[in-house]
Amino acid sequence: MSIDESISIPLTHPEATVPRHAAQVVGDALIARTSCRAFTHESVPDETIRAILTMAQRTASWCNSQSWQVAVTRRDGTERLRNALYAHAAEHEPTSTDFPFPAEYRGVHRDRRRESGFQLYNAVAIERGEKERQRAQMLENYRFFGAPHVAVLHVDEQLGPYGAVDCGAYVSTFLLAATTHGVATIAQAALAAYPDVLRTELGLSDDRKIVCGISFGYADSLHPVNGYRTSRADIDDVVDWIDR
Template sequence: MSPSASFSDVVRDRRAVRSFLDKAVPDDVLRAVLDEAQLAPSNSNTQPWIVHIARGTARDRLSEALLRADDEERYSLDFPYDGSAYEGAYARRRQDQAKALLDALGVSRDDEAGRRLAARRNLEFFGAPQVALLCVPGFAGARITADAGMYAQTFLLSLAARGLGGVAQTTIGFYADTVREALGLPDDHKLLFSMSFGYPDKRWTAQTPRTYRASLEESVHFHE
């Protein structure tokens, strides 16, 4: 299937999908998405992204390993993450997004068991039959991880242009060693995050509010 929507429509309609149909993406469609993502810009054309796609039994094996690691609190991050580092408007947006998701699921903030179950859906890839693990070389720094971010955006937009959906999951980055062990990846493939993707469950997307965006005045500064 070829994309037909305008670029503006794709950008405005794309959203993070957290519920998928049990329907695998055909190889020809997946190859087209990956071909377009490969065109993402990068510093000096280094193209420093390494992508592993887990599907079928590999996907199931990985999910089971992630759930075990979570039960045992075995966390391993290749890149540090500190939620408390977000301040001001950035912290408020983060909190607002979390509240909107929990409200859509009918989970109250003081329901610790419900919140944990909701979080563990990440480790089941929200039901998506396939997941992309986005890695970078072991020597990666800020510039290289920024390049990988441009790859991820292109990948997600290409999915959306074809009526597919995806969601970037920093949660999976908390289990880097588990991912490498489950899929047999080299030690120098450093995990940033994953992107579960597939055919969206439209019943879920219909009942889930869209997150708001900051105004241009908050984010863009003109100098003349």
């Protein structure tokens, strides 16, 4: 069964069983999913968005706290947030985030990050040292890469790091759910670089902490930026087997 066929899996019945083909469906979605950096202007139908959100709501969480709260933009809401974030990011460097960004990428993590960055720049023909073009490409984060929708995840500050962990799990489920519905996505930590702007534009109180955003819509399949795929480490590079 391919991921573009309809999938009928009960989402609410407590005794629902997993179909025999479920592993293939999930495997297909994991392979098909990629980070989209160029979207068409076509909006995703509300019923499709609700179907994705319904699937994502099944995400496991600590003590079933379901820590995430999600602000999903449509139509003028997307444009208002896009314009506000881009204008601010174009004039201001990030100052502080609600959850610390990595202090440093080193070793294999640095190598993987650099490989991904080189692939991106090669796809859009940005040469090493072209700082202005690199910055322009970075700022596309705040245009949501042209996506008609963005989902911003935020969490109660009292839930701390485990609330953020719950949101990370939700992001993964959302990305896979969207893929099964033919919807392209990109998870964006970059949006969390300006939490005060997001709180203002989304009407959030100060105790709501911004985790990340997910821009989504339909991929522009002809744009070269969507033409590359990142690699994955072999499981033996990331797994230590403890037998005794």
